[in-house]
Amino acid sequence: MKATYYGHGCFGLEIGKKKFLIDPFITPNELAKNIDVSSIKADYILLTHGHEDHVADTELIYKNTQATLIANFEVVNWFEKKGVKERIGMNIGGALQLEGCAIKMVSALHSSSMPDGSYGGLAAGFVFVFEEDEVEKVVYFAGDTGLHKEMELIQEEFGFVDFAFLPIGDVFTMGVNDAIEAAYLVNADTVVPMHYNTFEPIEVELEEAKIGFEEFRFEVFNIGEEKELI
Numbered sequence: 696m697k698a699t700y701y702g703h704g705c706f707g708l709e710i711g712k713k714k715f716l717i718d719p720f721i722t723p724n725e726l727a728k729n730i731d732v733s734s735i736k737a738d739y740i741l742l743t744h745g746h747e748d749h750v751a752d753t754e755l756i757y758k759n760t761q762a763t764l765i766a767n768f769e770v771v772n773w774f775e776k777k778g779v780k781e782r783i784g785m786n787i788g789g790a791l792q793l794e795g796c797a798i799k800m801v802s803a804l805h806s807s808s809m810p811d812g813s814y815g816g817l818a819a820g821f822v823f824v825f826e827e828d829e830v831e832k833v834v835y836f837a838g839d840t841g842l843h844k845e846m847e848l849i850q851e852e853f854g855f856v857d858f859a860f861l862p863i864g865d866v867f868t869m870g871v872n873d874a875i876e877a878a879y880l881v882n883a884d885t886v887v888p889m890h891y892n893t894f895e896p897i898e899v900e901l902e903e904a905k906i907g908f909e910e911f912r913f914e915v916f917n918i919g920e921e922k923e924l925i
Contacts, residue, residue, distance in 0.1 A: 696827060696834070696858075696924050700916035702727035704749055704839065704890045706860060707735065710825050711795035716762065717741045717821070717836055719752040726893060727918050733759055739793075742766035743838025744807035745773065745815025748893070754779065765791070765798070769816030773809050787819055796825040801849060803840035805868070822849060822856075835881055836860045839890060842873035846880040858914075858924055859883035862890035863904060864897030871904045878911050885912040885924070 697709040701716075702724045708715045716737040721727045732752055740762045742750055750770075757764065757779050764771055768784040775782060783791065790799040799822045807815035823834040835849055835856045849856060859878055862868035868890050869877060878886050886908055891899040905913050916922065 696825075696832065697921060698858075698887070698916070698924050699921040700889075700918055701730055701735075702918045703893045704743075704862065706836070706887075706889070706916075707737070708823070708834070710823065711827075713738045713794060713796065715739045715741055715823075716756065718743055718749040718838065719756055720748045720750070721752050722755070723747075723751050724893060730919055732756065736760060737762040740764050741798075741821060741836075742770050743803065743820060743836070744805060744818035745770050745809040746807065746839070747810045749839070750810065757781075767800070767807075767816035767819060769814055770807075770809070773813065773815070785819075787817055796823055798823055801835075802843065802845045803838045804843040805839040805841065822853065824853065832857050834858045834860070835883070837862060837869075837877065839868045842869050842877055842880075844880075846877055850880065850882040854882070856881045856883045858885045858887060860887045860889055863888045863899055864891035864893075865899070866896045868897075871899065871907050875907050878908070883911055885914050887914045887916065887924075 699707040703720050704718045737760045764782040771782040771784040785800045800819045803818040803820045805818035807818040809815045820837045833853045861874040863874045
């Protein structure tokens with residue numbers, strides 16, 4: 696699986712032949728000013744919730760790619776009115792079977808509203824399950840969330856998580872200490888930190904954070920960096 700970091704909580708995942716873009720907040724993010732949004736390719740755009748700092752570039756990237764939008768029912772309906780016609784609505788606990796990959800929508804502990812203030816449904820995370828070199832891989836993308844006990848259900852259902860994308864910025868989401876506990880709850884092998892350093896309230900000292908994650912592989916991305924995660 697290839698992963699590309701576009702800043703804040705936005706990642707691109709390449710799983711098999713398909714490209715997934717999650718929570719596109721790029722053009723308003725000064726730290727991501729060197730990203731050429733027009734060059735981003737996507738087959739699917741996934742949104743964890745409706746906040747502006749997770750959906751800002753959805754319409755633009757949809758127009759460029761005609762990618763299918765995957766989000767909760769309220770979010771896809773809001774974007775339908777914005778001209779996004781290719782869409783799949785989900786809700787927590789539901790799963791999709793796509794080519795080469797299954798995606799399950801799981802609980803997140805966070806608020807959700809759309810950029811115009813309208814109701815954005817329930818915030819969520821996603822679990823991706825796929826085979827790579829005949830080995831099952833499990834990826835947990837937490838989205839914006841606080842620590843919650845339902846994370847244990849991910850370990851109970853899937854047994855382990857190869858890569859856990861977890862927010863660590865605190866104030867609006869989990870901070871480092873709670874993200875460490877989340878990594879244990881889902882039985883993660885590798886933690887990929889996100890949702891930090893974009894704004895002053897969520898600034899994090901990464902070298903200190905790494906110490907807390909010493910029981911896990913801790914995979915830090917620079918904005919714009921692509922890595923093969925194995």
